[in-house]
Amino acid sequence: MKSGQFNSKKSQIRGTREKEAPKSTNWDRVVYLSLLTIAIVALIYFVGKANLFVSGDGRIVTNQxxxxxxxxxxxxxxxxxxxxxxxxxxxxxxxxxxEWNQTIDSLDNLKKRILQYQDDLDKVQGDLRLKQKELDQARSELIYYQDRLEMVKREIRLGVASVSDLKSIEDRLVSLRTKVENSNEQASLIRQQRNRLQALIADPYANEGSEALKKVQxxxxxxxxxxxxxxxxxxxxxxxxxxxxxxxxxxxxENTNLKVQAIFDQEDGKHLNIGDKMNVSFDNGQKSSGIITDIYAAESVVDRPSSSSNNALKFSIQLIAELKPENAQELKTWKANNKMGVTVTKTVF
Known part of the structure; x- marks a missing residue:
């Protein structure tokens, strides 16, 4: 067999290119750098605060x-x-x-009695009206039967009415006269009761026998x-x-002078001077400003720890700075927040 019968080709090596592996996140490094950043920021904050600012806590003092x-x-x-x-x-x-309490109590009791008198008077007035109505009705009936009596007497002479009719009218007249008389007496008693109650209400001190009650008002x-x-x-x-x-x-x-008293550490005193402007922050977040008017030392006593063998007391010196509002607008703000705590700060440079 001839070699030409073969379709020979150059040999080739085939294959696939390997892809680059994705880079993995180094979480330990991320956490480490984050914590380091936080630490650096905190360090800068506290160092800056300690060296660039002086700060004191205080309160507003008023001569209310x-x-x-x-x-x-x-x-x-x-x-x-x-x-x-x-x-x-x-x-x-x-x-x-x-020392007037007993008299005042007597007055209060008297007022209660006056109210009761008024209630009684209202009831008596009602009873008197009813009794007067009853009396008027009885009088009307009495007049009617008196006229009827004369008419019956004429009718008897004419033979139209009997003696029994006359007797009945005379009995009714006796009953009505008795009723009118009793009603008159009852109405008179009710009037007397009404007049007494009216007098008590008009002059409630009359029966008290105490001049003090008359002057109690x-x-x-x-x-x-x-x-x-x-x-x-x-x-x-x-x-x-x-x-x-x-x-x-x-x-x-309105004319009260307000001031802020703020406590500072002794070493902050070198940065505080009378006349310095200070930033004032109230506990509710409102901002203001004030001027230092006085600086003086305040000695505070601090107990030593109980584990210490030395029972002596430890003294620490602190400074108190007094501030006044910078202007009238700040005074208004201070008055509105006079019950709030405050923080007073100032930049060192």
Whole structure:
């Protein structure tokens, strides 16, 4: 067999190209870098905060007016509530002195009796109207039967009526006269009762025998606001006792000077100066600003740990900075947030 009969071709090596394997995520590296980033940011924050800012916590201090009991008193009625605005001379509360309480109680009992008198009078007036109506009806019947009696007497003479008819009318007249007489007496008694009740209502002190009761209305005293401002607290309730000098109402005067007292560490003192402007942040997130007016030391006592063999006390020095509002607008903000805690900060540079 000839070689030409074969269709020979060059040999070829066939195959497939291998694809590159996908890169896998190195989660350990990701977690490590994330934690490292967080740590670096936290370090920068705390280092920056410690070196670029001074910060202190504090509160607003106000010289609010405290309305106190002038003596041992009983509060009769409170006329204001926290948040109410008051003008000078507005009524704050009504009160009586405790030594008047017995008289006041007598007055209250008397008022209850007057109300009962009025109820009794209304009932008596109703009874009197009914009795008067009954009396008027009996009188009308009496007049009718008196006229009827004269007519029957004429009819007897004419032979039209009998003696028994006359007897019946005379008996009816006797009954009606008795009824009218009794009704008159009953109506008179009811009128007397009515007049007595009317007199008691008109002069309720007549039977009390006490001049103090006649003057009791003048014993109720009114306490008026000495200033214009806003009521921030009410410490007593209606009918409650108030001993001498106890707080009753607290008022934030329109002319009240507010200030912030903030506590700083001793080492922050080198960055604080009278006249410095400070950033003020209230606990509710509202921002403001103030000016340092005074700086002084405050000594605080701290107990040593109980595990220490030395029972002596450890003293630490802190600084208190007092601030005033930067302007009238800030003063308004401070007044609106006078019960909030504050944070005071300042940049070092």
């Amino acid at each position: 007016l405290e309305v106190r009991s002038p003596s041992d008193i009983r509060i009769q009625k409170i006329y204001v509530q926290p948040g109410d605005s008051v003008l000078k001379s507005d009524t704050l509360f009504q009160f009586t002195f405790l 003048t014993m109720k005293m009114i306490f008026s606001s000495p200033v214009e401002g806003v009521v921030t607290a009410v410490h007593k309730n209606d009918t409650e006792l108030g001993l001498k000098s106890e707080r009753v109402i607290t008022i934030l005067s």
